Amino acid sequence: MDEFCTAALKVCYVGGIAAARGIKEIISAMALCGSDARLNLAGTFSEADVRAFVETLAGWDAVNELGFLSRHEIKCVLSRSMAGLVTLHPTPAYLDALPIKMFEYMSAGLPVIASNFPLWREIIEGNECGICVDPADTSAIAAAIDRLVENPDLARRMGENGRRAVEGRYNWSIEERKLLDLYEKLLSKD
Structure with a gap:
């Protein structure tokens, strides 16, 4: 695990x-990267056939498969990554979802490479905290990885923007207040 926490030029997927x-x-995008980026892959495969397939892809050579990690280990991976990936497919379950991993990356100060869904684009581009891509376009994913890896100042600035957005807007304290205000408004209509 320690070797995955030390080197730079890493992007991560956690979950x-x-x-x-x-x-x-x-x-597939990892094989198209022009930079020396590597992927720290933290989590478990839910589909054995998918795992077997991705292990045959050329990009697998750029993967550090970490498996299931503790919270402390995840923190280590995030602290040594230059960006976090959340390029989910445009399924009904994901199009209007707010994935926790996106906000975890932002909270950790990482720029996000995210699917270009309208809601996500509003969050990511609206806060200038990452790059939205077509999740089916491996070249676009690779280009986004390269852009952030090759421009550490841009990556740092986007990461800081994301952290500020989480601290000021996208957190449970803010949402709690909104929910309590809604309850109060609904109850006052009696």
Whole structure:
């Protein structure tokens, strides 16, 4: 584990690993990167056939497969990564979802490479905290990885923007207040 916490030029994917979560495209994109980027892959595969398939892809050579990690180990991976990937497929379950991993990356000060869904684009581009891509376009994913790896100042600035957005807007304290205000408004209509 320690060797995955020390070197630079890493991007990460943390969470459940499945086809609908874009793992085939992420691994394929790693083979297209012009930089020396590597992928720290933390999580477990939910589909054995998907795992077997991605291990045959050329991009697998750029993967550090970490498996299931503790919170402390995840923190280590995030602290040594230049960006976090959340390129989920445009399924009904994901199009309007707010994936926790996106906000975890932002909270950790990482720029996010995310699917270009309208809601996600509004968050990512609106806060200038990452790059939105077509999750099916492996070249676009690779280009986004390269852009951040080759421009550490840009990556740092985007990461800081994301952290500020989480601290000021996208956190449970803020959402709690909104929910309590809604309850109060609904209850006052009696």
